Amino acid sequence: MKQRVFVFSPRFAAVAGAALLGGALVAAQAPQSGTLPLEPFKERGASITPAYEGWFANPDGSFSMLLGYFNRNSKQSLDIPVDPNNKIEPGPVDQGQPTYFESGRQWGVLVVKVPKDFGKKTVTWTITSNGETQAVPFSLNNAYNIAPFKEIGMNNEPPKLAFSQGGPKFTGPPMATAATLTGKAKTPIAVNVWAEDPKGRGQEPGAGRGRGGTPTVATVSLHKYRGPGTVTFDKARLPVTAQGGQVTANATFSDAGEYLLRVQANDESGEGGGGFQCCWTNTYVKVTITE
Secondary structure: OEEEEOOOOHHHHHHHHHHOOOOOEOOOOOOOOOOOOOOOOEOOOOOEEEEEEEEEEOOOOOEEEEEEEEEOEOOOOEEOOOEOOEEEEOOOOOOOOOOEEOOEEEEEEEEEEEOOOOOOOOEEEEEEEOOEEEEEEEOOOHHHEOOOOOEOOOOEOOOEEEOOOOOOOEEOOOOOEEEEEEEEOOOOEEEEEEEEOOOOOOOOOOOEEOHHHOEEOEEEEEEEEEOOOOEEEOOOEEEEOOOOEEEEEEEEEOOOEEEEEEEEEEOOOOHHHHHOOOOEEEEEEEEEEEO
């Protein structure tokens, strides 16, 4: 089994960001052999690398580290349970990380909270897939301080999501479970989402464009995050065409058990916020499935 431990280098961040859709640092100094951090996609058999979007301060004095990942397999999504092959250290190995890794670069799927006296310590996320281990340490380096709730240049903010009409709104990094659903295996379950997008200086309502040039407020996408079986969506990506508009996707679960879905919303800044670490929203939906 190969193991690669990457150490962050601020100078490298610009290179990694440009190569990964203008986004955050996935890995720093290139290893001497094996899978390189910026190696092209393979259909199968490649590794999964944790990605660091950056950190931000919380009102209580603690800090939150925003993490994503890069699955280099173009046709292989992987279930990796929380165990030595999918662990975050120090602390309990289960810190809410995904156990299902879909293909490609997934942005800001997880927040790891650390105390205000964390100092120069590091948090390391280790993922072993296809016989290769990628272990990336994250720190509170000033170079990775981000503002995920407002992009300063344009005053842009992430879309806001609700899961009932007039219900609580969720925005920015995933900090909570937004909704709880129940259903039966192999029976579609409706996931209803209401979305709006605050507009900043220089932004016009409906600035984004969907297919056919239709103005969009935001694009909502649904993803399996955890769970014992497969999850299929009749619509995995849905354009929201009016402020506060509702979209619905039907999710079908192959087996009974507890699942987490990740619901993401992007405005016109696109995946990863175009490299600014703002402005997109992720949150979770818990689904309990019976036979």
